[in-house]
Amino acid sequence: MILVILGPTGSGKTGISIEIAKALGGEIISADSRAIYKGMDIGTAKPTKEEMQGIPHYGLDLVNPDERFTAADWKRYAEAKIQDIKSRGKLPIIVGGTGLYIDALIYDYHFKGPTGAKIGDIEQKTCSDRKEIKGDYLLIGIKWPTDELRNRLNTRITQMFRPELYDEVKKLVQKYGWECGAMKSDIYEYAWKYMNSELSLEEAKRQCFYEDWHLAKRQMTWFKRNPNIIWLSLDQVYSYVIKHLSNSIKTAV
Numbered sequence: 196m197i198l199v200i201l202g203p204t205g206s207g208k209t210g211i212s213i214e215i216a217k218a219l220g221g222e223i224i225s226a227d228s229r230a231i232y233k234g235m236d237i238g239t240a241k242p243t244k245e246e247m248q249g250i251p252h253y254g255l256d257l258v259n260p261d262e263r264f265t266a267a268d269w270k271r272y273a274e275a276k277i278q279d280i281k282s283r284g285k286l287p288i289i290v291g292g293t294g295l296y297i298d299a300l301i302y303d304y305h306f307k308g309p310t311g312a313k314i315g316d317i318e319q320k321t322c323s324d325r326k327e328i329k330g331d332y333l334l335i336g337i338k339w340p341t342d343e344l345r346n347r348l349n350t351r352i353t354q355m356f357r358p359e360l361y362d363e364v365k366k367l368v369q370k371y372g373w374e375c376g377a378m379k380s381d382i383y384e385y386a387w388k389y390m391n392s393e394l395s396l397e398e399a400k401r402q403c404f405y406e407d408w409h410l411a412k413r414q415m416t417w418f419k420r421n422p423n424i425i426w427l428s429l430d431q432v433y434s435y436v437i438k439h440l441s442n443s444i445k446t447a448v
Contacts, residue, residue, distance in 0.1 A: 196440060197277060197330060199289040200432070201226070201297055201418060202337035203411035205348045207429045209242050211337070212290040215436050216250045222280045224273050225254030226291025226300075229381065231269070232260045234367055237360045238382045240351065254291075260367065260377035267306040270299040286440070294417035301423075303329035328423055333439065335432055336424040348407045352382070352400050360386055381406060 198221065200212045212223055225231075229239040233256045241255055253276045258264045273289065273296075280287040289297065298304065328334075339347065364386050367378060373387065382403050389399035418424060427435055 197287045197289065197332050198436065198440065199226075199297060199301065199332055199334045200337070201290075201294075201334065201424070202292060203339075203344065203414040203418075204240075204292050204407055205344060205351050205411065206292075206337040206339055207347075208290050208292065208337060209240070209246070211429060211432050212288055213242070213246070213248055213250050214433055216286070216288055217248060218433075218437055219286050219440060220284070221286035221288040222251040223253065223288045223290050224276050224280075225252065226269070226273070226289050226293050226296040227254070228269075228293040228296065229377075230255050230291075231257040231264050232377050233258065234363070234370070235260060235377065235383070237355060237357075237363050238386070240355070259371070261371050261375050265306070266295045266299045266304075269293075269296050270304065270306075273300050292414050294414060298421070301328050301330065301332050301334070332423075333436075334421070334424045335436060336418055336426045337429050337432060338426045339429070344411060345404075345408060348411065349404055352403050352407065355382055356386065356389075356396065356400055356403075361390055364390065381410075 198215070200208050200215070202208050212221075215221060216223055227239070229235065230241050231254065232239070235241075242252065254269070254272065257272065277287045289300065291297065299306075360382070364378075364383055367375070367383070368387065371378070378384065378387075385394060385399040385403040385406075388394040389396055394402065425435075
């Protein structure tokens with residue numbers, strides 16, 4: 196058995212997956228196309244060592260921000276980690292909001308060409324490729340009422356805009372330059388503009404919120420096309436997963 200916990204940005208995937216991993220002997224593989232970058236920690240909301248609570252996490256800090264990493268690369272990485280986790284009698288838990296990563300894994304996509312694919316390259320193709328899951332996966336999606344998710348995103352952005360983020364941005368710019376594509380979106384762009392007096396702090400937060408909100412809507416549009424996802428509120432996820440997996444966990448992994 197392989198558990199997949201997915202949903203839009205800011206939906207609470209990280210925290211609940213750690214609680215489930217603690218209860219069921221799981222190890223977590225991130226399916227987040229931003230968390231793969233080294234040095235991009237606060238701005239991508241990576242869990243800290245303390246937040247991980249001793250649960251092994253994979254899929255974080257795989258490449259430098261100026262290096263190419265495709266969905267095909269992630270699929271190969273995740274498959275290898277799944278086998279390793281299962282070989283040690285543990286439960287693999289895939290956690291993230293990058294729909295192409297998750298679809299590539301559970302539907303066993305085979306990418307053509309030497310460099311794999313970018314999300315935009317095959318977005319339309321995936322809609323017709325969601326036929327049969329290739330493996331024993333349980334897909335759990337976290338859903339929120341619109342207003343509540345917007346509030347969660349606003350709160351998270353407010354918490355992120357702090358001196359530690361500005362230090363992170365400075366280090367990234369010094370090392371990779373501002374032309375590095377990985378930094379040309381999300382909170383890094385708006386923090387950098389605020390640091391250079393191009394935006395006020397409130398305007399930087401506002402623009403960052405709208406980008407996050409548009410990302411969340413795109414993610415939900417992607418996921419809602421998948422008929423295999425079981426959608427639950429955040430407070431339902433833990434009890435549902437424990438009920439459905441705890442009795443079979445020893446034979447499922």
